[in-house]
Amino acid sequence: MKKENEVYYTKDIPVPETPAAGKEPDPWGETRIIGERVPRVDGYERVSGAAVYPSDVILPNMLHAAILRCPHPHAMVRKVDISKAKQMPGVRAILTNDSPEADLMWPYSDEAKTRLFDPHCRFEGETVAAVAADTPYQAWDAVHAIKVSYDVKNHVVDEQEALTSSVSIHDGGNKVKTQSHSRGDTRKGFQEADVVLEESYHAACEIHTPMELHGCVASWDGDALTIRESTQGVYAVQSRVAEVLGMPLSKVRVIGHYMGGGFGSKLQADKYTIIAALLAKKTGRPVKLFLSREETYLAVGNRPPTKMTLKAGVKKDGTLTAFDFTCTGASGAYPAGGTALVDWLIRDLYKCPNVKTECTDVYINTGPARPFRAPGHPQASWALEQMMDALAEKIGMDPVAFRLKNIPEISQGRERPYTTTGLKECITQGTEAFGWEKARKAAEEHNKKGGRTRRGVGMGSCVWFVGGGGPPSTVVIKLFSDGSVNLNMGASDIGTGTKTIMALVAAEELGVKPEVIQIENADTGTTQYATPSGGSKTVPTEAPTVRSAAIAVKQELLKMAAEELGTDVADLRFDADDIVSAKEGSKKINIKDLSELKKRGVVMGVGHRGPNPENKSVNPFAAQFCEVEVNPRTGEIKILRFLGTNESGRVMDRLTFDGQVFGGITMGVGFGMTEWRVLDHGQTGKMLNKNWHDYKLPTALDVPMEMTSVPIEMPDPEANNTGAKGLGEPVTIPTGGAIANAVYHATGIRMTDTPINPVTLNRKYAEEEG
């Protein structure tokens, strides 16, 4: 048992001084807890299984729902016969395109809406009917008993064929839109070049397939709807549901305290959210609707397959003169940004005066694309980093030296300076930590020996499009009379450690132990407004807000102390757990002795995220280095080691920082080496590997045998009051390209298409060996 009136402050370490009430806080200088290796505050719950994820939720009287989905990539529903299904045991409600609720419009995008159950099914996996029953088995049995007759239509599922196909998925052909951008004069740029190269690249379609399936539990309380959804943004789900169902926002409560991964595919509500809500309304009982793994492969998003052609010019001294980039990306069956952000790295990463890009989104008969960790960037990096290495080779420069030659002074894409830029530091410090030169030489010597294996060393770097965060965000902190803390924040912790980092920020500022901070998050009913967790913006958006709320608490404590000590607020400072008068050092009071705090029970502080710096761009940077061993005959590739350097401003928690780096590299290995959606292009147009067995996620055997994280810590006080920038996406952008470059270094083979696996490498090797 604790001692009476114990205050849970960190002892022996002075709490940093605070500005007087009303003053804006300075950015942090030195920190005590921030940047240390602190384990997750909710690690016990997550590891023990005590954490209740939405998919764990059981409500009394709850029904289970399942969705009947169209098995064809393109078909019209003629008739849905539920006569048998509705008489099956346990079946409580069925929705089909005959139900009045089916008329609700579903906004796949602002441009194209369809009905909730639309007779025109434009992709394999489109919703046709849904059942709620007493058990999941009964629901699935009933789904299987529904008879649907379809008019199967011709399909197109290849993005490269979409524009020339006779199949028109929507009225007016399969082109969604083309976006182009140019600066300078590429014709002139190519004329000035000593070397011009052109190459085509292809990035295969990846599926998010997070650990926790997609779904929710919906329940009604009178006219108020509560949705417990596995989501990255409870407020985004709330607004979509309110829009579709025509309800006041206040009457839609979305809760998602824990969630098991989304990677962009859970940024928004989906049809299943609405279906669960409608079934719950119809039955007067809570309804749980979680998709099967197969359904999530088809219907809840993907990283669109992208065909890219990059032409580049360079002078002999390594000066880039021109980039000409064209690409085609598949939105799927609805407008969903098939080439979204694909050209950003071409425009922004390396210094180049003459740039032209043209990106075309096309419809194909597959599920719509969705943002996927660093949308567009890994694809572009795959092309750009390989092209950079090819250019370097042509002009006889080291790949690292060539990149360092082309570090831009400003953000070329936004035509304004960065607050801080660590691109150069990422490359130089990474090169040193990795032992680049030595490793390259060692690999080349190994290869000269002509043994069974070849070794190669490659790298890539990146900037991430955003990552500075920004308003709106609000956080409320309640400091209890015993010094323990409740932190109320609407942002979801999507598994990245948001709660842990926010606990550290509050602990740092308030001088309390992180373990007495209770965090309430991601509930539109009870926590504060936040935008979805995505875009590597959660920490730089929420951490400054948490800090502001903590400062508001301190200012309130100072006011109380001033009243009690009979001094001015302006003279008071925090010193360990006392509040001390700077003028009259003898006047001090321990926080636990503040009679006003005892009376009030709680001190509340509200923080709002301040504005971003004007006319500057806030972006994180990264570079990655790897060494591979290849057996060209078998195509086997072993990643011997990987090193990631990341300049994401201040390191908030070193443990979650490294976790992001290792996770990002692992996902990049999947992008570059194991993952791709296999469609039956020739015949049925259906997906052939919609399960965890046939769709190859990288396993423990595929990830690098050694991974190293080297943070380049450059706190960015201009970015926000914590100096932190985003991290979750830059960690995965350069991985694929770096691997491809290492494979080239090992084998002399340019793998232009993802994934590089034994089959594709061996085939290319066989082709080139002739």
Added chain:
Amino acid sequence: MKKENEVYYTKDIPVPETPAAGKEPDPWGETRIIGERVPRVDGYERVSGAAVYPSDVILPNMLHAAILRCPHPHAMVRKVDISKAKQMPGVRAILTNDSPEADLMWPYSDEAKTRLFDPHCRFEGETVAAVAADTPYQAWDAVHAIKVSYDVKNHVVDEQEALTSSVSIHDGGNKVKTQSHSRGDTRKGFQEADVVLEESYHAACEIHTPMELHGCVASWDGDALTIRESTQGVYAVQSRVAEVLGMPLSKVRVIGHYMGGGFGSKLQADKYTIIAALLAKKTGRPVKLFLSREETYLAVGNRPPTKMTLKAGVKKDGTLTAFDFTCTGASGAYPAGGTALVDWLIRDLYKCPNVKTECTDVYINTGPARPFRAPGHPQASWALEQMMDALAEKIGMDPVAFRLKNIPEISQGRERPYTTTGLKECITQGTEAFGWEKARKAAEEHNKKGGRTRRGVGMGSCVWFVGGGGPPSTVVIKLFSDGSVNLNMGASDIGTGTKTIMALVAAEELGVKPEVIQIENADTGTTQYATPSGGSKTVPTEAPTVRSAAIAVKQELLKMAAEELGTDVADLRFDADDIVSAKEGSKKINIKDLSELKKRGVVMGVGHRGPNPENKSVNPFAAQFCEVEVNPRTGEIKILRFLGTNESGRVMDRLTFDGQVFGGITMGVGFGMTEWRVLDHGQTGKMLNKNWHDYKLPTALDVPMEMTSVPIEMPDPEANNTGAKGLGEPVTIPTGGAIANAVYHATGIRMTDTPINPVTLNRKYAEEEG
């Protein structure tokens, strides 16, 4: 479906003007919704059964617990044998006084603590052991299988015998304390009197016995404890649990969204709360522990039995000259304020210069007392109102005229003025509405006829000790971009309509429809700090806070509008759902068009309860009038009609206002006529009527055949920014005394002891008739 971008504002009715940002709001003048008859905002949920009360909670994997309680009023536990119980099916954990957890101290009061399972059992129903099992039946079976050997000790269960008994419940005799008060010179006062009367009265012990039983569901998530408890104050439970278990406040979350009545007995955690938490910790599973009805009669509080003697002097002209009041009240087995507040009415209600009171609390071998709706007041009113009538009769004055003669100018008990005082208005307007004079005469004529029945008309009035509310209280309002509203408040709606009234306050101030206001309340984790709902302070505490939060929202909207219209905030006013520039009438913007609101998603407003007026007392007043018909031979009493007048400042919702009045009268009928704890004084000392059959709550057949509520609306702008005062307790204070006076008027019999029922009335009638 709603129209796109619809804003849920009340149309056609101008929203009241708002002061510019930073200015303090004026108290409301006219109101639009406040004061109307608005049904409960959660009426559907409550009536349909959809509302989840703590006793409805089912958590996955939940165990059920039961408590073994001492069957003797006074005993030492010698040995607890759980050998059989622990082997019974489904039994997961047993706690006894041998468990290490039993050493935790339980603070029945600051003065006396005992162990959680204390071998010295000082009342029937003290905790001896507890079991958690898979089902409630298995838990009870195991409880019954625990063998306990007791050393049974002598007991004392009568408050009038406690001081002279040879039994000492604690070391040092059975007197807890005596509190006395005096003003003026009573000796002189009695000398000046023309008439001096002295009478003894007795108020029997009442049990709260609310609809929902006492209990909670406890569950752990790592080191964080969540308690779903049927409670009047989640923060009070949180601090008690944290204190007893030695935990940080932030790690104890207490939730109590709905609750089914408490009347004071649920103002604080109880031993069962801790026991549930310990069993949940021990088993790693959620534990539900709700008491049986029998247990709640014994162990969770009562209105203490009170013996009172009142001596009063009056001049012939009706001027009171002196009161001398002594009383003895039973705290039960632990210090719990047996006479708490009993002397307040004597000191404060009627003008009297010379007053002496002496109140003694004693220990007896029963469960501890707890605050019970208007603690002390119904008892004192029982004595005082009968004495007033007796004095009036002696000097030949009408009871109403006599009371009006003695209206005080200030609060005599606090020696300062009231903000508003409606005592006189309650009496005069009530007299008129009831038709007092006519009814008295008609009754007297009826009685002269000498039929089988007698009729009588009586009245009483009161002031309530507190009822002005006050800080601390915090409320957060989120106004969503569609104009719907989320209101976050930590106060419990204990069934009195708090949520409804707060919705009306927000609707009034924001000009939105009450049905688009979602209220989150009573959760220490997610809602704001509030003191327990009790003392008739919830509305006057929380309503001004809600109003302040709503005003903060409006000020934020004005800021946005000023920015967007290019005007000064000070020139802007709300007008219907537009914000209009007073200077340039053409400049206006609809709230839904504010681009900053769309961007931010939410406007947040924080309200804190402002301070109370200095040097003034804020109190509500009431008077009640009733007519009874008595059959003196059988003792049957029929209440023909009852009328309550209440001056509680502004009427907030007329429906809940009247509900309080009718409920208060009904409970007063219970106090005066049906309820009393029957103890086996002579032999076992055990309670004989610990169930709803033998303990007589008033039923539909016992309540008045006609009840009328006459609000005396005197908005009290000095009290707070809404002008509302407390209501829940004054409505029940004068009921018993008014009935006794009516019975006297009918029969000439003074019923000095509660309850007046056929048996007691008939006995007294027989005695007096000789």
